[in-house]
Amino acid sequence: MTRGDLLDPACPTRRLLDRIGTKWVSMIVKLLAESAGELRFAELRRAARGISQKMLAQTLHGLERDGLVARRVEPSVPPAVHYSLTELGRSLVAPLNVVREWAEANMAAIDSARTHYDQR
Amino acid sequence: MTRGDLLDPACPTRRLLDRIGTKWVSMIVKLLAESAGELRFAELRRAARGISQKMLAQTLHGLERDGLVARRVEPSVPPAVHYSLTELGRSLVAPLNVVREWAEANMAAIDSARTHYDQR
DNA sequence: CGGCATCCCCCACGATACTG
DNA sequence: CAGTATCGTGGGGGATGCCG
Numbered sequence: 621m622t623r624g625d626l627l628d629p630a631c632p633t634r635r636l637l638d639r640i641g642t643k644w645v646s647m648i649v650k651l652l653a654e655s656a657g658e659l660r661f662a663e664l665r666r667a668a669r670g671i672s673q674k675m676l677a678q679t680l681h682g683l684e685r686d687g688l689v690a691r692r693v694e695p696s697v698p699p700a701v702h703y704s705l706t707e708l709g710r711s712l713v714a715p716l717n718v719v720r721e722w723a724e725a726n727m728a729a730i731d732s733a734r735t736h737y738d739q740r
Numbered sequence: 741m742t743r744g745d746l747l748d749p750a751c752p753t754r755r756l757l758d759r760i761g762t763k764w765v766s767m768i769v770k771l772l773a774e775s776a777g778e779l780r781f782a783e784l785r786r787a788a789r790g791i792s793q794k795m796l797a798q799t800l801h802g803l804e805r806d807g808l809v810a811r812r813v814e815p816s817v818p819p820a821v822h823y824s825l826t827e828l829g830r831s832l833v834a835p836l837n838v839v840r841e842w843a844e845a846n847m848a849a850i851d852s853a854r855t856h857y858d859q860r
Numbered sequence: 861c862g863g864c865a866t867c868c869c870c871c872a873c874g875a876t877a878c879t880g
Numbered sequence: 881c882a883g884t885a886t887c888g889t890g891g892g893g894g895a896t897g898c899c900g
Binding site: 632633634635636637640641642643646647684685686687688708711712715716718719720721722723724726727729730732733734737738 | 752753754755756757758760761762766767804805806807808828831832835836838839840841842843844846847849850852853854857858
Binding site for chain 1: 893900
């Protein structure tokens with residue numbers, strides 16, 4: 621077991637960051653968490669401003685593959701596909717919120733540091 | 741203000757993840773946090789197995805620019821450069837630990853989900 | 861409606877080499 | 881020792897178009 625060994629490529633944290641660090645994951649998890657239920661593909665597409673069809677589908681498939689998101693297909697014409705968080709997915713919401721709170725509290729400081737640094 | 745609007749490219753969380761999500765950041769922050777003091781370039785290089793000189797330098801500069809890491813040059817021959825976490829950097833350790841704990845607790849479940857998914 | 865398929869670009873990252 | 885410089889590549893990601 622490589623527990624705690626962030627230096628190892630197999631380290632859980634490193635692998636998790638490889639996933640949730642990807643551009644759209646935290647956004648989609650947040651949208652599904654707030655919806656408190658299911659969202660359709662088009663609804664997600666509208667809500668996630670700026671995302672391309674390709675990346676939305678790709679991200680959702682990745683999340684489904686990881687067991688974080690459930691996909692339910694309604695056999696109608698035209699087809700309706702609904703996405704929701706699994707229990708595992710919901711358990712990730714709290715950790716993400718911690719990160720979000722830190723970011724909201726400290727990104728201004730980071731920006732400020734950056735500006736000063738760049739002006740030297 | 742774009743507070744809480746993860747959908748906005750200017751959103752703090754999104755921008756933070758763009759930073760700490762980068763391959764080596766969490767690793768270096770962890771090493772500096774555990775050292776409880778300063779580490780030299782070569783020490784970091786040895787500790788962060790697999791990192792290239794280039795990426796180590798690049799990541800450290802990025803962290804310094806963001807005010808998360810302090811750099812202290814000892815004017816000797818050969819030169820000795822010491823890196824440490826700033827207060828801002830140290831404040832990021834706790835949120836990262838939350839993510840790490842979630843990862844350690846749940847990555848097995850994710851891997852399991854992935855395996856099952858792939859075998860269908 | 862909910863996707864794949866395709867093309868293309870850019871940049872994170874690695875490998876190697878060189879310097880004060 | 882602690883870096884820069886340069887080159888090359890893989891894959892993340894966008895734009896567009898087609899399909900059941």
